[in-house]
Amino acid sequence: MSVTIRDLMxxxxxxxxxxxxxxxxxxxxxxxxxxxxxxTKDELTHWQALTGRQSAPEAAHDELWMAIGRRGGKSNIAALLAVFEAxxxxxxxxxxxxxxxxxxCLAAxxxxxRAVFRYIVGLLNACPMLQRLIVRETTETLELANRAAIEVGTASFRATRGYTFAAVIADEIAFWRSEDTSNPDFEILNAVRPGLATLEGPLLCLSSPYARRGALWEAYRSHYGKPGPQLVAQAPxxxxxxxxxxxxxxxALERDPASASAEYLAQFRNDISAFITRDLVDNNARTRPLVLPPRSGLTYAAFVDVAGGGADEYTLAISHKEGNRTVIDGVWGERGDPATITANYAQIMRQYRITRCTGDRFAAEWPRAEYKKHGITMTPSDLNRSELYIELLPLLQTGAIELPPDEKALVQFTLLERRTGRNGRDTIDHPTGNNSHDDxxxxxAGAAWLASHRNELPRVIFKMY
Known part of the structure; x- marks a missing residue:
């Protein structure tokens, strides 16, 4: 007699x-x-409310997409499904x-x-019959005596090839971020589906909803409430x-209705939208070189964004104007000792004959003093991050800017989000999350603004958050 998921629960x-x-x-x-x-009759009532389907299921499904509110038990269920399938x-x-x-099991x-893995290990160790199946345990893998294994890891398409999958569980898929691609969810799913084909294993995706884009939104938009092998559920x-x-x-709803509606009511947010598309940046990016060398007769501008710590990069971009076209000569990003990076960037600026810089009015005194050591003078800036991006958009839309073929920068542009606040004002920023940056x-964007306003502002702007 086989054990069903109902039996297991x-x-x-x-x-x-x-x-x-x-x-x-x-x-x-x-x-x-x-x-x-x-x-059962009671289960059918829940089924109809969760899936938008009125008829009872007649067969097993291939994919399960769950847009479930925060604290709804998703991680526990992810662990349960992993144990059941293995x-x-x-x-x-x-x-x-x-x-x-x-x-x-892939997580954001x-x-x-690690949290999902702890749930999985906890379930197996709580049941003596299942505990005996464990042959080997590492920090990310459980090898079982029945020629099955459970592995957990972060969402990366590079780590998903070459496997034969009994099941793939995508935890919090709406929040997967990557510096390598603007569509990590689609690319990872495309990579794992061939590995599921051999054993006809299910794809199981769980997440709180976020913006109206990405794989979870597309699954919801295409399959919620409709018959077929892709089952979509939504529930607060x-x-x-x-x-x-x-x-x-x-x-939570009183503090921030828009955020709480997504987090707890499982509604996809309509106050967040993509700001710049991949096609838009690709159409404005040159094929090569990555960095244009300095040329005589041109006036250059530079924008520096000092790292705030952690995984942030300390970045520099240099630009110039050719007729009505703004050209980004290059962008540099480094992590490490800020003083060493400052010295390096000051040397690069001098190669482009840049000797003055403008710093954010809220910037600490240290960057100003450090750049002064290298002959760079700083004065305050007027534009904030959102304003710089808003100024950049028409340049991209009209083809009036040339971007460097820096893949990391181009991906960061496509991840920018436009958020509408309660006051009706828009802000532009990168998504929240450990892998989201816009350095x-x-x-x-700052260098582009400087080049297009070179007669109005000093030639180098310094930005720090």
Whole structure:
């Protein structure tokens, strides 16, 4: 007799003590329907509310996309699904000698990956029958005696090739970010789908919703409420986790309605939109060289964005004007000792005959003093980050700017978001998250503004946050 997902969640000998209570009723209905189990009358009511489908499921589905509010139990469910697919789905008769059926759990960052892995290890160790399956455990992998393995990692298409997948679980997919591409979710899913084909494993995506773009939004837009092998569910936090005090959601809605509607009500945000498309930056980027050498007869400007610490880069962009066209000669980004980088950038500026700089009025005194050591004088700037990006947009739209073929900078441009505040004003910034930066594109925007306003402002602007 095979164990179903419903059995796993309700049997006291398995995980009934954790997932068998009333607070997990909606989750049990959703997962039972996804795997094609016959639903009870109460489960069908939950199924209809969660999926927008009126008819009961007749078969198992290939993909499950879950737009669920924060604190709705997603990480627990991700761990449960990993254990179910690895321990209770036998693929041994379809594996070649030496081949392993891998359940891959991908998370937005290492911290989230570790959290999911702890849930998985906790579930296996809580059940003596399953604990005995563990052959080897590392910080990111569990090898099991049934020729299955569970691996967790951060979202990267480079780390997903060459596997035979029993299942792929994408945790918080709406928040996947990468400095290498503006579409990490689509690229990673394209990379894992061939690995799922051999064993016909499911793709399981869980996330709080975010902006109306990306793989989760496209799945919701295309498949929610419609029959087919791609099942999409949407539910606010309290529907999936009624044990959470309602006041937490109410207070969040009072503080920031737009953010809380996404985080707790599972609504895709309509106050956030992409600011610059990839086609727009590609159409304005030269093919080579990466950096244009200094030329006589040109007046150059430079913009410096000092790193705020952590993973931020200390960046420099240099520009000049040729007729009505603004040219970004190059962009540099470094991490390390700020004094050393300052000395290096000052030397680059001198190569372009740049001797004056303008600094942010809120910048600390240290950068001004450090640049002064190298013969660069600083004066205050007037434009903030959002204003620089807004000034840049018409240059891109009219083809009046030439960008360097710096892939990291071009990706950063495409990740910029336009957010509409409660006062109706727009701000432009990079998304929140550990892998989101705009250091290079901010330096380019500043340098572009300087070149296009070179008769109005000093020739170098210094920016620091």
């Amino acid at each position: 309700t049997d006291p000998a398995l995980f009934g003590d954790q997932f068998g209570g009333e607070s997990w009723t909606a989750w049990r209905a959703l997962l039972a329907g996804f795997y094609g189990l016959e639903l 321990c209770f789905r036998d693929h041994r008769d379809r594996l070649a000698p030496g081949e392993v059926a891998t359940v891959l 960052d290492r911290k989230q990956a 936090t309290l529907s999936m986790n009624p044990s959470l005090p309602a006041r937490i959601v109410e207070q 290079r594109c901010n330096a380019i």
